Amino acid sequence: MNWINNVVRPKIQRVFTKKQQTPDNLWHKCPSCGEMIFHRDLDAAQRVCPACDHHMRIGTKERFAALFDRGEYQLVDVGQVVLDPLKFRDQKKYPDRLKEARAKTGREDAVSVAHGPLDDVETVIAVEDFAFMGGSLGMAAGEAIIKGAEKALELKAPYILFTAAGGARMQEGILSLMQMPRTTVALQLLREAGVPFIVVLTDPTTGGVLASYAMLGDIHIAEPKALIGFSGRRVIEQTIREKLPDDFQSAEFQFDHGMIDMIVHRHKMKETLARLVRLLTHRPRSPKQGSANVPATVATPSAS
Known part of the structure; x- marks a missing residue:
């Protein structure tokens, strides 16, 4: 046996020819x-x-970490809903689509709710994640938004909702559309109790979401160049038989036409929301107060 040729040389070749996994x-x-x-x-x-x-587009955890002081917050228990009420199936079974979305995002559904300090003011924040089936509004998402409103009422805390959705979830049919009036009623209770509700529209916010809770805020904010509209551009052009402006349904177009109150850069979002929260709750900020963001820490979900 030639030890050099049969053992040593192949090992050397493997070392120098091994591909680096990047x-x-x-x-x-x-x-x-x-x-x-x-x-x-x-x-x-x-x-x-x-x-x-x-x-x-930004994830839910990253959004929470950027807004809550020191990244500290508690998740709100949003409860459970019936998994597949209509036994819906297209190319895949609806439960299989949910499993894929949950594995991809690490979330139970499109909307997550948390509460914690925003510039030392206890605040409830809900985030709609477009990565979860296009942020579509289904029973679970509607229930989460309602639970967020209930937590805001319980704490007498401002409620901030970040929207990002393609509309209602077709796999739940009429039960999905029912979330529009359900969330509307919950938000009306906030208004009657004098609890501030602020909506931040992110890219994209469309369909039934825009037609319901996304436009019921006391103040409406949008991120730059976010797509905001009900129907698609092509559908509208075919309906009215006219060419629409290039910036149609952009945040800037909606701002110019009075649909939203302000456009805020993401780096200025926390500062702006903190100022609005203090203004709406009549709580002036002390000059000694300060807040800093560090990686988020999540406490055990609190009962809602």
């Missing part, structure tokens, strides 16, 4: 300008492109 998620391409951004730089910028200022 993760494929270290760099992200901006969908607006094409700039390649290192993943840590993108996370530090709250997923805002440093080259063109394009606001990419």
Whole structure:
């Protein structure tokens, strides 16, 4: 046996010919300008492109961490709903689609609710995650928004809702559409109790979501260039037989036409919301108060 040729040389060759496994998620391409951004730089910028200022979609945990003081908050228990009330099936069974979405996002459904300090003011925040079946409004999402309103009433705390949705969830049919009046009633209770409700419209907010709770806030804010509209552009053009403006249904277009109150950059969102919360709750900010964001810590979900 030739020990050099049969043992040593193959081992040396394997060392020098072994391919380096490089993760494929270290760099992200901006969908607006094409700039390649290192993943840590993108996370530090709250997923805002440093080259063109394009606001990419952001996850629920990242949103909570950027808003609550020191990243400290408690999740609100939003309860359970019937998994597949209509036994719906298209190309896949509805429960299978839910399992895929839950595995992909790590969330039970599209809407998550938490409460904690925002500039030292106890605040309830709900976030709609577009990554979960397009943020579609179903029974679970509607129930979560209602539970958030109930928690805000219980704590007498401002309620802030971040929307991102393609509309109602077709797999739940009429039960999905019923969430529009249900959430409307819950938000009306907030108004009657004098509890502030602020809506932040993010990209995209469309369909039945825009036609219900997304437009019932005391104040409406939008992120730059977010898509905000009820029907799709092509459907509207075919209906009215006219060419729509290039910026139609953008946040800037809606602001110019009085549909929203302000457009706020993501880096200024916490500062703006804190100022509005204090204004609406008549709580002036002490000059000695300050808040800083660090990686989020999540407490055990509290009963709602």
